Each structure stands twice: as structure tokens, then as C-alpha cells.
Amino acid sequence: MANVNNPYLELTKELNRGRLRALLSSGQAVVVHRLAIMSKDGDWLLREDAEAVTHALEVLSRRGAWYRFGAPLDLRWLANGWSAHLEFRRGPLRLRIDFVTRPPRIGAEWLQGIWETAQASGTEVVGLEPLAALKLTNREKDYAVVGELARLMTDPRAQFLYSRSSRDLIELASKHPAELAEGLRQRPLLAHIGEGREALEEALDRERRALMRANEERLSRYQVAAESWAAKWPAVRRQIEGLPLLEAHRVMTSAAAGTLPFAPGPGGDS
Amino acid sequence: MSGPRDEFLSEEDLDLRNLSDDELVAYWNLWLEQAQATNELDAQLYSHGVFEREPEDPASPGVHVAARIRR
Numbered sequence: 480m481a482n483v484n485n486p487y488l489e490l491t492k493e494l495n496r497g498r499l500r501a502l503l504s505s506g507q508a509v510v511v512h513r514l515a516i517m518s519k520d521g522d523w524l525l526r527e528d529a530e531a532v533t534h535a536l537e538v539l540s541r542r543g544a545w546y547r548f549g550a551p552l553d554l555r556w557l558a559n560g561w562s563a564h565l566e567f568r569r570g571p572l573r574l575r576i577d578f579v580t581r582p583p584r585i586g587a588e589w590l591q592g593i594w595e596t597a598q599a600s601g602t603e604v605v606g607l608e609p610l611a612a613l614k615l616t617n618r619e620k621d622y623a624v625v626g627e628l629a630r631l632m633t634d635p636r637a638q639f640l641y642s643r644s645s646r647d648l649i650e651l652a653s654k655h656p657a658e659l660a661e662g663l664r665q666r667p668l669l670a671h672i673g674e675g676r677e678a679l680e681e682a683l684d685r686e687r688r689a690l691m692r693a694n695e696e697r698l699s700r701y702q703v704a705a706e707s708w709a710a711k712w713p714a715v716r717r718q719i720e721g722l723p724l725l726e727a728h729r730v731m732t733s734a735a736a737g738t739l740p741f742a743p744g745p746g747g748d749s
Numbered sequence: 750m751s752g753p754r755d756e757f758l759s760e761e762d763l764d765l766r767n768l769s770d771d772e773l774v775a776y777w778n779l780w781l782e783q784a785q786a787t788n789e790l791d792a793q794l795y796s797h798g799v800f801e802r803e804p805e806d807p808a809s810p811g812v813h814v815a816a817r818i819r820r
Contacts, residue, residue, distance in 0.1 A: 482770040485777055505797050510777055515762035519784040522797040548803045562798025572781060573788050577797040626757035644755035701799035709804040743799075 486574055487521045491603050493538050499598055500531035504605045511604045514627050520575035524605055527558055527580035540724035542567045548712050551732040559742040584612045607632050611641040617694040622687050640666050645679040648672055704743035711738055
């Protein structure tokens with residue numbers, strides 16, 4: 480986008496100064512893809528290396544950001560799927576800055592491909608397919624976004640994997656039988672296309688509920704693993720209140736070590 | 750596609766496609782400013798990541814850490 484006079488686009492540019500380190504994700508990426516504006520918070524997929532983390536901390540330190548409850552912006556936690564959460568004020572705006580390096584539902588090989596594609600194309604925003612995968616959450620409203628993201632995809636194989644519309648799927652199947660056969664291996668729901676709209680819509684509902692439960696279970700694993708850290712957090716928050724971010728980061732990392740496990744438990748990063 | 754289609758988002762949401770870059774950014778920024786009205790309501794909540802809610806501060810029962818500090 481040529482005009483970057485927006486707090487999230489500006490921050491993305493700053494995070495990527497000199498090197499691609501961060502891809503704008505989730506709700507703000509949905510805006511860049513010109514679908515709905517539904518979220519006021521920012522979320523970035525951060526490259527999982529020490530330089531990227533250090534640069535992000537320095538950028539946010541200059542903005543006067545502070546930590547919210549979450550994991551420290553430290554690779555030991557981020558590499559296990561934890562998220563780090565910061566916040567700062569800009570004029571009337573409360574800007575929330577959330578980072579992950581291991582996004583849910585995106586495997587290591589795909590993640591590597593996302594970075595390679597972004598590097599090659601110069602994009603700083605998560606693309607349509609990974610964005611759709613990220614939006615398969617436990618929130619109903621995200622499935623409406625996935626449905627529209629699928630319509631923006633140009634590859635029928637991708638549309639088969641993410642479409643939420645029985646009508647769209649039936650029409651796609653009539654035009655792209657080879658891609659349907661390929662998609663069946665990854666999305667069992669597609670086997671219901673030949674049974675008509677009613678059966679397909681029931682299957683779409685079942686699939687959505689199963690995806691929502693899977694994400695709830697994923698979050699629950701992290702919540703359980705973070706119980707001791709949550710109990711400690713009010714004291715840690717008082718300790719870091721008013722400190723420059725880089726100093727607060729050192730205090731927070733030291734406090735989290737031994738309290739917040741690096742890995743949440745089996746299956747936590749999927 | 751001809752005929753009716755499954756609707757996910759409103760026409761207003763989808764109309765972002767018809768905006769120029771400058772119009773989109775202006776609308777986006779205005780939306781963000783207006784959305785600040787709910788900051789008190791969602792001070793403890795998370796939109797992304799693996800955390801869902803700021804822990805409650807036992808020193809001030811019923812008050813979450815973020816709310817206490819920013820009051």
C-alpha cells in the first residue's frame with residue numbers, strides 16, 4: 480500500500496527497517512486485504528531470530544511501550560508458541576502490539592515458505608492462505624472473514640481448503656475436479672460436496688465447531704502452563720511499571736524464567 | 750457466480766475494495782479512533798496470541814492489574 484499514514488503500517492515499516500522481520504497479521508492484515516475493519520489491536524508474525532527480537536524491542540522502547548501480561552519477547556518462549564504483548568499510546572490511540580513467531584495451525588515448512596515468499600515479493604503482510612489458517616480460531620466472527628478470504632484466493636486448491644460457502648464449493652467442484660481430489664486429502668469435509676447443499680452445510684457447521692474446540696483446547700494448554708506466571712504477574716507488573724522497556728524486559732525475562740515454562744505441554748504449538 | 754451467494758460480511762465491510770489507498774487509510778484511522786471508546790471495557794482482554802485475560806490483582810480484589818495501573 481502506497482499510503483502508510485496509519486499507526487500499524489508505520490510500525491510495520493519501522494520493524495522492517497533494513498531487513499524483513501515482521502509481517503502484519505490477523506485483523507489489521509484483513510484490512511490491508513480490503514475486507515472488514517474488525518479489530519483495533521495489532522498482531523505481527525515475527526521472524527524467529529535474536530536480531531529481529533532485539534530490533535522489535537528497540538523500536539518499541541523508542542515508542543515508550545510497556546509489557547502487558549504475556550510471555551517475554553524472548554526466543555525461548557516464542558519458539559514454543561507463546562505470544563508476547565506490549566502496548567503504547569499515540570495521541571488518542573491505545574496501540575496494542577502482539578507478537579508470535581510460531582503461529583497456530585501453520586507448520587514449520589509452511590512457515591519457512593511464508594518468509595521466503597514475503598522476502599521475494601517484498602510484502603510485509605501475511606498472505607491470504609496463512610491468514611485464513613490463523614483465523615480458524617474459537618471465535619465465530621473469524622469464520623466470516625475466512626469465508627471472504629477464500630473468495631480472494633485465486634488458486635482453486637486454496638479455495639477448496641478454506642471456503643466456508645456450500646454454494647462456492649459446489650461450483651468449484653464442477654469446474655476443478657482434479658483440484659477437488661487433491662483437496663480431499665487435506666480437508667475431509669470436501670467429501671460431502673456430492674451430497675448437496677444441506678449435507679455440505681451441516682458438514683461445514685460441524686467442521687467449524689471442531690476447529691473452534693481445537694483452538695479452545697490449544698489455548699487451555701497455554702493457560703494451564705501459565706498459571707504460576709499469572710499468579711506472579713501482579714508483583715512483576717509493579718516491579719516493571721515506569722521502567723524503560725529494555726530494562727523492564729530484563730526484569731520480566733528473569734522473573735519468567737523458572738515460572739513460565741518454555742513449552743506449554745504436548746501439542747501446544749499446533 | 751450467478752444467483753444468490755452465501756453472505757459472510759456486510760456490503761459496507763466489503764466496500765473497502767472500492768476505496769483508494771488514501772480513502773482506506775483515512776477510514777481505517779477514523780475507525781481506530783472511534784474504537785478507543787471501548788478501551789475501558791477491553792482493558793483486560795486479548796485479541797491475539799495464547800493469553801485471554803489479564804490476571805486479577807489479589808491486592809485489589811475485583812480489579813485487574815492493567816485497570817489498576819492505568820486508572
